[in-house]
Amino acid sequence: MATSGSGPSTPQLARIPHFPAAPAPQPVTVPDGPSAGWYSAIPTTQPIAFITIDDGWTKVPEAAALLKAANVPVTLFLEINAIKSDPGYFTALEQAGATIEAHTISHPELKGKSYAFQHNEICGSADQLGKLYGRRPVLFRPPFGDKDATTLKVVHDCGMKAAFFWKETTDKGIVRYQAGHAVKAGDIILMHFRPAFVDDFLAVLQAISQAGLTPARLEDYIA
Ligand SMILES: [Zn+2]
Structure with missing residues (x-):
């Protein structure tokens, strides 16, 4: 039962679509080698899409109840500096169906930086998230979606399998498409922890x- 005042409103809950059950996952195998995989979408014909939510600065109180009501999986790419004021906020989201993955300590531009710099930000964030939440991340998103060959090598060396860009972005309740006007099978959708979290999340679900x-x-799609 949501606490009074901290849950989504009845009209908001009414906007949650009813989804058919997700099919049994058919994971892609990340290529063997010295670098992590890199994906903007998962190559699949299964009728699925992926919701990812980045950073963690704005912690709207309705998020956990909304996620629980929607009953869908989401992946959170959390920045350590954005979450450290209130790590427990994200524990509640985990309990509502979210999985926590890595997004650096301080959200720097990684592209062009040294191996040591990238290692500190990438491994450091995975280590800290592992300590905070009891599960070490296996996936990574670089800040701004910017990466180079060093980034993917460091992600691999830090024990993670893959790193991700996206196909759609969401802001102020609007989903924006890189190509076309609809979400396609396997697309990875990006949103952030922003003041319009409820509207953004509902817009993503409806899309x-x-x-x-x-x-x-x-x-479930990265083997
Ligand atoms: Zn970010």
Whole structure:
């Protein structure tokens, strides 16, 4: 039962689509080698899409109840500096179906930086998230989606499997498409912890539903 005042409103809850059950996952195998995989979408024909939520600065109180009501998996790429004021906020989201993955300590531009610099930011964030939440991340998103060959090598060396860009972005309740006007099978959708979190999340759910897709867990698709 949501605490009075901290849950989504009844009209907001009414905007949550009903999704068909997600199919049994058919994971992609990350290529063997010295570098992590890099994906903007998961190559699949299964009718699924992936919701990812970055950073963690704005902690709207409705998020956990909204996620629980929607009953869909989401992946959180959390920045240590953004979450350290209130790590427990994200524990509640984990309990509502989120999986926590890495997004650096201080959100720097990584592209062009040294191996040591990138190692500190990438491994350091995975180590700290592992300590905070009891599960060490296996996925990574570089700040701003910017990476170079060193980034993918460091992600691999830090014990993670893959790093991610995206196909759609969401802000102020609007989903923006890089190509076309609909979410496609396997697309990775980006949103952030922002003041419009509730509207952003509902817009993402509706875009996935209108495309005839169901949210799936990104971790289930990376072998
Ligand atoms: Zn970010």
